[in-house]
Amino acid sequence: MNKLAKVQNNGSLVNNDRRTDFSTWSSWIDNLFNNDLPVLTMSNFNTGMTLPKVNIWETADSFYVDMAIPGMKKEDFSIDLDNQILSISSEKSVEHEENQKHYTRREFGYESFKRTFNLPESVEETKIEASYKNGILNIQLPKKEEAKRKPPRTISIS
Known part of the structure; x- marks a missing residue:
């Protein structure tokens, strides 16, 4: 199987073959929320509230x-x-x-x-x-x- 990789600006390689990132259902869910939905998970729900x-x-x-x-x-x-x-x-x-x-x-x-x-x-x-x-x-x-x-x-x- 041919693996695709992308070179970032800092010279590091990023694996673009998403199928290798999801070995289990839970890691797929984690990846979905951490990488694929940053707009939803990083939204301003805490606007006006900070934790000291x-x-x-x-x-x-x-x-x-x-x-x-x-x-x-x-x-x-x-x-x-x-x-x-x-x-x-x-x-x-x-x-x-x-x-x-x-x-x-x-x-x-x-x-x-x-x-x-x-x-x-x-x-x-x-x-x-x-x-x-x-x-x-x-x-x-x-x-x-x-x-x-x-x-x-x-x-x-x-």
Whole structure:
């Protein structure tokens, strides 16, 4: 069987024989959505909504979730805990009016996001704290006493 190949601008070869790309039904479906329908799968469904960047880190006593969300107020956030699922969301509508000499221009906007995190059982749910300062939402998730790392110790031999 003769295989067709195309040379891209960067010099790499691309296989044009699509029959070799679909060894199984699932790979054919993946290829269909990833390569053949980019207009549908890459459309602007999220227009007006962005997900904030998140840093998650751990110390011996706690887990931390830091989210970069500038331009908000602490009242704009909702933080909920339900069955060890932490949900952080925000909804904010923006209205701006500009008066010119002959007309008035009004702009409306709406921003929202929701992030959820599955918490480990080692989190002490009653002691979770959150703060918002300089555009960073910080959530501290203290560990239960039995889950905290113990300091190393030397065991003597008898």
